[in-house]
Amino acid sequence: MASLFKDPSKLSAYRDRRFPGSQEDFEHALLTSITVYVGNMSFYSTEEQVYELFSRAGEIKKIIMGLDKNSKTPCGFCFVLYYSREDTEDAVKYISGTILDDRPIRVDFDWGFQEGRQWGRGRSGGQVRDEYRTNYDPARGGYGKLVQRE
Ligand code: GTA
Numbered sequence: 001m002a003s004l005f006k007d008p009s010k011l012s013a014y015r016d017r018r019f020p021g022s023q024e025d026f027e028h029a030l031l032t033s034i035t036v037y038v039g040n041m042s043f044y045s046t047e048e049q050v051y052e053l054f055s056r057a058g059e060i061k062k063i064i065m066g067l068d069k070n071s072k073t074p075c076g077f078c079f080v081l082y083y084s085r086e087d088t089e090d091a092v093k094y095i096s097g098t099i100l101d102d103r104p105i106r107v108d109f110d111w112g113f114q115e116g117r118q119w120g121r122g123r124s125g126g127q128v129r130d131e132y133r134t135n136y137d138p139a140r141g142g143y144g145k146l147v148q149r150e
Pocket of ligand 1: 012014015016017036037039066077108109110111116117118119120121122126127128129132
């Protein structure tokens with residue numbers, strides 16, 4: 001079946017500031033990638049749970065949990081690598097929005113995992129967007145890290 005994901009501008013709203021190439025390279029990577037990023041996860045969701053859920057889209061090559069760079073504990077995201085592009089697209093199509101540990105997770109195409117990308121880039125060690133969060137979210141460490149410092 002022809003791919004539904006042909007327009008690179010519609011593949012992802014996210015642009016990685018640290019991607020090493022041009023916009024064209026980035027779009028090509030998104031169109032061919034076999035990696036998805038999973039966001040809005042509970043800090044308590046495990047690799048085993050991710051494996052069970054994402055196996056529904058196809059055989060998984062590898063899972064990389066996103067970690068707080070200071071505490072080295074899960075900080076709410078991960079990368080899932082498949083063997084085939086079709087399975088990758090199915091994960092985005094069918095698993096995004098699924099509830100995992102009471103949270104609707106977000107599944108996004110990713111340009112490809114590289115060593116170092118598993119670490120949160122926020123000043124406190126976790127994810128950047130989590131630091132600006134102003135709501136109280138017990139499964140995400142309470143208030144956003146910047147709010148906690150105020
Ligand atoms: N494929 O959506 C994604 C995605 N996200 C959110 C992170 N990663 C993603 N990959 C894909 N799709 O490897 C990847 C990153 C990295 C790892 C951890 O996860 O490529 P991070 O989340 O800690 O940092 O990354 P990142 O991605 O560099 O930060 P982001 O989300 O672009 O930061 C900007 C966001 O933070 C803004 O959208 C905004 O919501 C918030 N923000 C930033 N600055 C401010 C500010 N001054 N005020 C308010 N909000 C702000």
